[in-house]
Amino acid sequence: MYKQLAEIFKQYEGEKGAVITVLQKVQEKLGYLSKEAIxxxxxxxxxxxxxxxGIASFYAQFRFTPRGKHAVKxxxxxxxxxxxxxxIMKTAEKNLGIDRGGTTEDYKFSLERVAxxxxxxxxxxxxxxxxxHTKMNLSKVREVIKRYQGEK
Ligand code: FES
Known part of the structure; x- marks a missing residue:
């Protein structure tokens, strides 16, 4: 794990104030901040x-669980x-069985809100x-999610 991050650490050697930047780079590389990465x-x-x-959890941009195969936003x-x-969000949450910010147990979907x-x-x-997917309504949400759930 540390080997994977060594390149990032090398770049920021001695830069005490670069915690957020390093966390961003680590997340870019791994897709989330694992326990080992922290x-x-x-x-x-x-x-x-x-x-x-504590620093990472202050910012909404950081994730602590891996992303699913499909990112639903x-x-x-x-x-x-x-x-x-x-x-629309509540229907997506219900149909995926997760809350916003979460990932399904099979790592097939993650659900996020976007501004x-x-x-x-x-x-x-x-x-x-x-x-x-535009001009969404509740049945369209169900239909779209079902389509992805049904794929092999
Ligand atoms: S696309 Fe949703 S507010 Fe702009």
Whole structure:
């Protein structure tokens, strides 16, 4: 594990204030911050694991569980929110059996909220991987998720 991160650590040797940047780089590399990664970062900065975890958990950008194969993202920006984004999110949560920010046990799906995809005229919007689903309603959410759940 530390070997995987050695390249990142080398780049930030001696930079005491680079904790967030290093955590971002580690997450880019691994997709999330594992226990081992937090422990590695703690050693590198000569800090405790709980200090590093405390810093990371303050920021919504950091994940502590691996991502699922499919990233489902529901927009809760203003335009989507006023057109029922929250109901879209709740339906996605119910159909996937996870809360926002979570990953299914089989690592097939993760569910996240996004602030705006930049296509507000087509609200409410949901993304699965790179596929944008626009003008969503509750039955469309179920249909889209079912399609991905049914794939082999
Ligand atoms: S608010 Fe949802 S796409 Fe802009």
């Amino acid at each position: 422990s590695g970062v703690a050693k590198f900065f000569r800090m405790s694991e709980s200090e590093i975890f 529901v927009c809760l920006g203003t335009a989507c929110y006023v057109r029922g984004g929250e109901e 705006c995809f930049g296509c507000c005229a087509l609200a409410p919007v949901m993304l699965v991987d790179k596929n944008v």
